[in-house]
Amino acid sequence: MSSKEFLELILPIKQKIFRLSKRLLTSTEEAEDATQEILIKAWNKNTKLKSYNSIEAMMMTMTKNYCLDRLKSKQASNLRIVHTNYTNRENLEKQTEDRDNLSWVEKIVSELPEAQKMIIQLREIEELEFEEIAQIMQMSETNVRVTLSRARKTIKEKMSKISNYGIA
Amino acid sequence: MELHNINELLDKYFDGKTTLAEEKQLKAYFSSDDVAPELAQFKPLFGYYTIEQKSETQKIFKLNKKSNKQWLWAAATVVIMIGIGLTVLQKNPNQPEQLGTFDNPEIAYQEAQKAFQLIAENLNKGKQNIKYLEEFENSKNRIFQP
Numbered sequence: 001m002s003s004k005e006f007l008e009l010i011l012p013i014k015q016k017i018f019r020l021s022k023r024l025l026t027s028t029e030e031a032e033d034a035t036q037e038i039l040i041k042a043w044n045k046n047t048k049l050k051s052y053n054s055i056e057a058m059m060m061t062m063t064k065n066y067c068l069d070r071l072k073s074k075q076a077s078n079l080r081i082v083h084t085n086y087t088n089r090e091n092l093e094k095q096t097e098d099r100d101n102l103s104w105v106e107k108i109v110s111e112l113p114e115a116q117k118m119i120i121q122l123r124e125i126e127e128l129e130f131e132e133i134a135q136i137m138q139m140s141e142t143n144v145r146v147t148l149s150r151a152r153k154t155i156k157e158k159m160s161k162i163s164n165y166g167i168a
Numbered sequence: 169m170e171l172h173n174i175n176e177l178l179d180k181y182f183d184g185k186t187t188l189a190e191e192k193q194l195k196a197y198f199s200s201d202d203v204a205p206e207l208a209q210f211k212p213l214f215g216y217y218t219i220e221q222k223s224e225t226q227k228i229f230k231l232n233k234k235s236n237k238q239w240l241w242a243a244a245t246v247v248i249m250i251g252i253g254l255t256v257l258q259k260n261p262n263q264p265e266q267l268g269t270f271d272n273p274e275i276a277y278q279e280a281q282k283a284f285q286l287i288a289e290n291l292n293k294g295k296q297n298i299k300y301l302e303e304f305e306n307s308k309n310r311i312f313q314p
Contacts, residue, residue, distance in 0.1 A: 018224070019220070019224075035229060125221050156213075159209055
């Protein structure tokens with residue numbers, strides 16, 4: 001496979017990689033750097049790539065592992081702290097009034113544990129089947145469902161808290 | 169779609185039991201204008217997911233990496249070092265008596281002095297960095313007066 005063919009093949013995957021990285025690393029620049037790294041890593045494994053589906057799952061698993069490593073390293077955790085500071089207490093009240101504000105959902109999702117965050121990303125945004133998510137996450141399908149349900153319920157609870165607070 | 173259908177779907181959704189098609193129905197319902205008021209709280213949730221699907225990077229990615237060449241250089245250096253090492257090791261057994269011996273004690277003394285001087289200079293270079301610590305000590309003394 002030539003590098004041009006490879007880049008064309010992974011054209012749709014690279015945006016998925018970017019979105020998953022951004023979900024985990026929060027910053028756009030970090031996510032772009034991560035995507036670049038994953039593309040090079042996958043390209044170096046070139047000979048082992050067979051079907052499109054297996055490439056996608058493999059690259060998404062690589063993304064997951066790479067981003068979790070980044071988060072573990074001190075540098076990235078400093079970045080994360082900086083970037084989650086965006087909703088401070090001063091504008092909390094203002095945002096509560098505007099219940100349509102989507103940034104609330106973003107904030108709630110960003111507070112979920114990493115595994116829940118990733119499964120929310122893969123299911124709600126990438127709309128993947130449980131089988132594919134299980135492959136990417138290297139978990140059983142049942143486990144994916146349980147984690148997803150837990151994440152959805154947490155989001156629901158936090159959202160109704162906000163909406164009740166807004167009414168009161 | 170009827171409200172009780174949506175409620176049923178939502179229950180299934182929160183239990184993680186909806187199919188992708190059903191989840192698309194939910195997304196469609198919550199993006200419409202006639203969402204039941206009691207369900208309006210979920211509108212931003214599904215709206216957020218729909219918007220996030222469009223998030224893309226415009227960055228152009230490359231497959232060649234600088235560090236590939238760096239590895240080549242590193243490998244070349246290692247090979248050269250091994251080469252030099254082997255030549256030196258092979259020569260040594262033939263003339264072991266020439267290793268650092270001086271006939272004249274005066275010259276030996278001077279050479280030893282030179283070697284010590286070199287070590288001392290480098291030690292001092294290392295010590296220069298410690299000076300920064302003094303600055304810390306000064307500030308500390310200013311705050312916690314001894």
